[in-house]
Amino acid sequence: MSGRTPSPEHDLLSANIRALGDALGRIIATQQGxxxxxxxEQVRRMAKExxxxxxxxxxxxxxxxxAELSLPQLQSLVKAFTLYFGLVNLAEGVExxxxxxARDLRNAPAPRAESIADAIALLKRHGxxxxxxxxxxxxxxxxxxxxxxxxxxxxxxxxxxxxxxFDTLIELTxxxxxxxxxxxQAALVRIEREIVGLWQSDDVRHRRPxxxxxxxxxxxxxxxxxxxxxPQIYREMAEALAEAYPxxxxxxxxxxxxxxWMGGDxxxxxxxxxxxxxxxxxxxxxxxxxYLIGCIDRLITDLSQSVQQVKxxxxxxxxxxxxxxxxxxxxxxxNPHYRCEPYRQLCHFIQARLHNTLQYTLNHTPRWGADPPxxxxxxIYYHSRELLADLDLIDASLRNHxxxxxxxxxxxxxxxNVAVCHLHTATLDVRQHASRHTAAxxxxxxxxxxxxxYEMLDEAERVAVLSTEIRRPRPLTPSRLSHFxxxxxxxxxxxxxxxxxxxxxxxxxxQTYIISTTSQVSDLLAVLLFCRDAGLYQPGQHSQLNIVPxxxxxxxxxxxxxxxxxxxxxPVYREHLALRDNLQEVMLGYSDSNKEGGFVAANWALYRAQxxxxxxxxxxxxxxxxxxxxxGAVGRGGGPAGQAILAQPPGTLHGQIKVTDQGEMIxxxxxxxxxxxxxxxxVVNAVLRAGFPGMARQPEPEWLAAMEQMAATAxxxxxxxxxxxPDFLTYFRSATPVAEFNRLRIGSRPVSRRKSDRIEDLRxxxxxxxxxxxxxxxxxxxxxxxxxxxFANAAPDHLYLLRAMYRNWPFFTTLLDNAQMIMxxxxxxxxxRYAELVPDQAxxxxxxQHIEAEFRRTERMICQITEYSDLLAHxxxxxxxxxxxxxxxxxxxxxxxxxxxxxxxxxxxxxAELETVLLMSINGIAAGLKNTG
Numbered sequence: 044m045s046g047r048t049p050s051p052e053h054d055l056l057s058a059n060i061r062a063l064g065d066a067l068g069r070i071i072a073t074q075q076g077x078x079x080x081x082x083x084e085q086v087r088r089m090a091k092e093x094x095x096x097x098x099x100x101x102x103x104x105x106x107x108x109x110a111e112l113s114l115p116q117l118q119s120l121v122k123a124f125t126l127y128f129g130l131v132n133l134a135e136g137v138e139x140x141x142x143x144x145a146r147d148l149r150n151a152p153a154p155r156a157e158s159i160a161d162a163i164a165l166l167k168r169h170g171x172x173x174x175x176x177x178x179x180x181x182x183x184x185x186x187x188x189x190x191x192x193x194x195x196x197x198x199x200x201x202x203x204x205x206x207x208x209f210d211t212l213i214e215l216t217x218x219x220x221x222x223x224x225x226x227x228q229a230a231l232v233r234i235e236r237e238i239v240g241l242w243q244s245d246d247v248r249h250r251r252p253x254x255x256x257x258x259x260x261x262x263x264x265x266x267x268x269x270x271x272x273x274p275q276i277y278r279e280m281a282e283a284l285a286e287a288y289p290x291x292x293x294x295x296x297x298x299x300x301x302x303x304w305m306g307g308d309x310x311x312x313x314x315x316x317x318x319x320x321x322x323x324x325x326x327x328x329x330x331x332x333x334y335l336i337g338c339i340d341r342l343i344t345d346l347s348q349s350v351q352q353v354k355x356x357x358x359x360x361x362x363x364x365x366x367x368x369x370x371x372x373x374x375x376x377x378n379p380h381y382r383c384e385p386y387r388q389l390c391h392f393i394q395a396r397l398h399n400t401l402q403y404t405l406n407h408t409p410r411w412g413a414d415p416p417x418x419x420x421x422x423i424y425y426h427s428r429e430l431l432a433d434l435d436l437i438d439a440s441l442r443n444h445x446x447x448x449x450x451x452x453x454x455x456x457x458x459x460n461v462a463v464c465h466l467h468t469a470t471l472d473v474r475q476h477a478s479r480h481t482a483a484x485x486x487x488x489x490x491x492x493x494x495x496x497y498e499m500l501d502e503a504e505r506v507a508v509l510s511t512e513i514r515r516p517r518p519l520t521p522s523r524l525s526h527f528x529x530x531x532x533x534x535x536x537x538x539x540x541x542x543x544x545x546x547x548x549x550x551x552x553x554q555t556y557i558i559s560t561t562s563q564v565s566d567l568l569a570v571l572l573f574c575r576d577a578g579l580y581q582p583g584q585h586s587q588l589n590i591v592p593x594x595x596x597x598x599x600x601x602x603x604x605x606x607x608x609x610x611x612x613x614p615v616y617r618e619h620l621a622l623r624d625n626l627q628e629v630m631l632g633y634s635d636s637n638k639e640g641g642f643v644a645a646n647w648a649l650y651r652a653q654x655x656x657x658x659x660x661x662x663x664x665x666x667x668x669x670x671x672x673x674x675g676a677v678g679r680g681g682g683p684a685g686q687a688i689l690a691q692p693p694g695t696l697h698g699q700i701k702v703t704d705q706g707e708m709i710x711x712x713x714x715x716x717x718x719x720x721x722x723x724x725x726v727v728n729a730v731l732r733a734g735f736p737g738m739a740r741q742p743e744p745e746w747l748a749a750m751e752q753m754a755a756t757a758x759x760x761x762x763x764x765x766x767x768x769p770d771f772l773t774y775f776r777s778a779t780p781v782a783e784f785n786r787l788r789i790g791s792r793p794v795s796r797r798k799s800d801r802i803e804d805l806r807x808x809x810x811x812x813x814x815x816x817x818x819x820x821x822x823x824x825x826x827x828x829x830x831x832x833x834f835a836n837a838a839p840d841h842l843y844l845l846r847a848m849y850r851n852w853p854f855f856t857t858l859l860d861n862a863q864m865i866m867x868x869x870x871x872x873x874x875x876r877y878a879e880l881v882p883d884q885a886x887x888x889x890x891x892q893h894i895e896a897e898f899r900r901t902e903r904m905i906c907q908i909t910e911y912s913d914l915l916a917h918x919x920x921x922x923x924x925x926x927x928x929x930x931x932x933x934x935x936x937x938x939x940x941x942x943x944x945x946x947x948x949x950x951x952x953x954x955a956e957l958e959t960v961l962l963m964s965i966n967g968i969a970a971g972l973k974n975t976g
Contacts, residue, residue: 056138063130090933125967160283162731173291183698188302191257264713274456301469317540339394346386356440366392409543427465474557480569483534509568538577561592586622595632597640600648604655611663630670634807641761647754668699688729690857693739757826777881779813817877823865828901932971939964
C-alpha cells in the first residue's frame with residue numbers, strides 16, 4: 044500500500060510513512076494475494092481522484108465498486124486502511140518528537156518550550172517570589188482522571204503491537220547516523236514482523252469488555268509508562284526550582300497525581316456494583332504493591348553499604364530490631380550475607396511487609412459494621428505514610444553519612460511514587476446519579492418514620508429534614524437491607540463498602556463522590572447523610588469524601604453559582620467542609636451541555652460558571668477546585684490540553700484542577716513514555732502559568748458582552764435544528780451509526796441512561812461519536828457561523844472587535860481554533876453520502892442543506908476573523924496532516940455507508956459478521972480522524 048506524500052524526499056516523516064506503507068503493501072500481497080493488494084490500490088486511487096479532481100472523476104464509481112464487493116473483500120479493505128492509519132499515526136508521533144527535539148536544540152540553553160522549567164523561568168522573570176511558588180506547591184493538585192468512556196475501540200493487543208513499532212521507529216529516526224546498516228535492516232524486519240502480527244490479529248473484541256477489563260486496561264498505562272515517568276516529572280520540577288531559585292530550600296509535595304473512574308462510576312452503568320468496586324480496589328492496590336516489591340528488589344541490589352565502610356543512623360538499627368521481633372519468619376529468611384549491610388536488611392523486611400500487605404489485599408473481604416472491626420496488623424501497610432516512614436529512615440541515614448547521591452537515585456524515585464500513587468495506583472472516584480439518592484431516601488426515611496414521602500417535599504423541606512438527620516447520631520438504616528428495593532439496597536451498600544474498604548483495606552483510595560445532574564442543595568446533603576449513616580462522616584471528627592456536584596446541562600451551569608452560594612450558607616454543610624480543609628470541588632460537564640445547547644453556548648456557559656463559582660467560594664472564605672469532565676472530541680471539551688488550561692478564565696485556577704482523560708485519548712497520551720512526558724509537562728506548565736495573578740490578561744468588558752450575545756444566538760440556531768425540527772431525530776438515527784452503536788462491543792456502559800429514543804436521554808459519547816463517524820462533526824461547530832455572522836453584521840466595528848478577541852483572548856482563540864480543527868476533519872461530500880441512508884430523502888435533503896449552509900457560513904466567518912483564506916492556515920503542519928489523511932479516510936467512510944445499508948437490511952442471522960466489519964470500520968475512521976470521542 045503506497046504511502047506517497049507530496050513532501051520532499053529528505054522529509055523524514057514522508058520517508059517513514061513511505062517505508063511503513065510499502066511494508067504494509069507487501070504484507071497485504073503476501074497475506075491476501077495480489078488481487079487484494081490491487082483492490083486496495085484501486086480504491087485508494089479512486090478516492091484520491093474524487094477529492095483532488097472531483098470534476099473529472101465519476102462520483103458514483105467508487106460507491107458502485109464498493110457495493111459490488113463481498114463482505115470478505117470489504118473486511119480486507121477496512122483492515123488495510125485501518126492499519127495504514129495506525130502506522131501513519133505512529134510516524135506522525137515520531138515526527139512530533141523529532142521536531143520538538145530539533146527546536147529544543149536550536150533554542151538551547153533556554154528551557155524547552157512549554158516545559159516545567161520554561162514555566163518556572165517565566166515566573167522568575169515575572170518577579171514571582173519563591174515563597175509564593177512554595178505556597179502554590181503546598182496547595183496544588185493537578186489530577187488527570189482516567190475514565191472508561193467507550194470511545195477507545197482498539198484492543199489492548201493492537202495497542203501493544205503499535206507501541207513496539209513506535210519504539211523501533213524512534214530508534215531509527217533518532218539514531219539515524221549511529222545505526223549500522225545491519226541494525227537498521229534488523230529494525231525494519233522487526234517492524235514488518237509486527238505488521239504481520241497486526242494483520243493476523245483480530246481488530247475487534249469478541250465480547251463487550253467487563254468493568255474489571257476496563258480497570259485492567261487503565262492499569263496497563265501505569266504498569267508500562269506512568270510509574271516510571273512520574274518520578275522524572277518530579278525531578279524536573281525540583282531541578283527547575285533549584286535552577287531559578289538556588290538559595291531557597293524547596294519542599295516538593297505530591298502536586299501531580301492520578302485518579303480513576305473505572306470501577307467506581309456507576310451512573311447509568313448497572314455493572315458497577317459494590318462487589319465490583321471491591322475487586323477494583325484489589326486490582327489497583329495489588330498492582331501497585333507488586334510494582335513496589337520489584338522496586339525494593341532493585342533497592343536491595345543498590346544499597347550495599349556496609350557498616351565496616353560507613354556509619355548508619357541508629358534509627359536504622361532500631362527499626363531492623365523491631366522488624367525482627369514483629370516478623371520472625373522474615374528474619375529467618377534474611378540473607379546471611381547482609382550481616383554488615385543494614386540497608387539491605389531493612390529493605391528485606393520492608394519487602395516482606397509489602398508481601399504480607401499484598402496477601403492481605405487479595406484475601407481479605409472488607410465487611411461493614413463488623414463488631415469489633417478486624418485488628419490492624421503491624422506486619423502490613425495500611426497507609427502509604429507507613430511505608431514512606433521506613434523509606435525516609437534510609438534516605439535520612441544515607442544523607443547523614445555521605446550518601447546523598449545514592450539517596451537521590453532509585454530511592455528518591457521509589458519515595459516519589461509512594462507519595463504520588465500511595466499503595467493503590469490512583470484514587471478511585473465514585474459517581475452516581477442524583478435521582479438514585481432521592482429515590483433511595485424516599486424508601487429509607489419512610490421506613491425510619493421520618494417522613495412518609497420525601498420525594499413530595501419541596502426543596503426547603505428536604506433541606507430541613509436532611510440537616511436534622513445528618514446531626515442525629517442514630518443509624519438511619521438497619522444492618523439488613525432485605526426489605527428495601529434492590530436499587531435502594533445497592534445505594535446504601537455502596538457507601539458501606541466504601542467505609543469498610545477505607546477502614547480495613549485502604550484509607551486513601553476514596554477521596555471523591557460525584558453527583559451527576561446536581562440541581563439543588565438537597566442533592567449534596569443527601570450524599571452527606573449517606574456518608575453519616577455509613578460512618579464516612581462523623582460531625583466534628585472526620586469526613587472521608589469530597590462531595591462533588593456535577594453540573595452538566597446549560598440550565599444547571601447557569602444555576603450552579605446560586606446553588607453553591609445556598610450550600611455554603613448551611614452550617615450543617617460547612618461543618619463537613621471544615622473537615623475537608625474548606626475546599627469545595629465542583630465538576631463541570633462538557634458533553635451534556637454541548638448536546639443540550641451546542642458548541643458555543645456550552646463553552647460560554649462553562650466559562651461564565653467558572654468565574655461565578657470562584658467568586659462565590661471566595662465570598663464564603665472557601666477554596667474551589669474545578670473538575671473538568673472533558674472528552675477527546677471538540678464537542679466534548681477536547682483539544683490540546685495545555686491550550687485548554689490557558690483558555691480558562693484568569694483567576695479561576697489556583698493550582699487545583701482535575702481533568703478527565705477518556706477513551707482513545709488515554710492511549711494517545713499515555714501509550715508511549717515520550718508522548719506521555721510531553722503531555723504531562725505541558726499540563727503542569729499551563730497550570731503553573733495560569734495559577735499566579737497578573738500572568739494572564741483579563742478580558743475586556745466588550746469581549747464578554749459579545750460572547751454573551753453570540754452564545755445566545757448560537758444556542759437558538761442549534762436548538763432550532765436539533766430539538767425543534769420534528770424530522771431531525773429521524774435524520775440523526777438514519778444518517779449516522781448511532782442506532783448500531785449500542786450493539787458494538789466497545790464499552791461496558793449502555794449508550795442511554797434509560798430506554799428512550801429521545802436525544803435528551805442519549806449519552807453524549809454516542810452523540811458525538813456518531814457525528815464524527817459520519818463526517819458531519821456537528822457538535823464541534825454548529826451554530827458558530829450564525830453567531831459570528833449576526834454579531835459581525837450588527838455594527839461596522841464588530842468584525843474588528845472579533846479579530847481583536849481572536850488575537851488577544853485565549854478563550855476565544857481556542858474556541859475558534861478547535862472549531863477549525865474539527866471542521867477540517869468534516870466533509871460535507873461524505874456527509875451527504877450518509878444522508879442517502881435516510882429512508883425519506885425529502886427529509887434528508889432539507890436537513891442536510893441546512894447543515895451544509897451553516898458549515899459554509901462558519902467556514903467563511905472564521906476565515907474573515909482569522910484573516911486567513913483557509914481553515915487552520917496558521918497551523919500549516921496540522922492543516923497538512925489532516926488534508927493528507929482525508930483521501931485515505933474516504934474509502935472507509937464509503938465502506939461504512941455500505942455496511943450500514945447491508946446491516947439494516949440483513950436478517951438477524953447475517954448481522955453478526957456485518958457488525959464485526961462495521962466495528963472495524965469505526966476503528967479505522969477513528970484512527971484516521973482522531974479526537975473522536
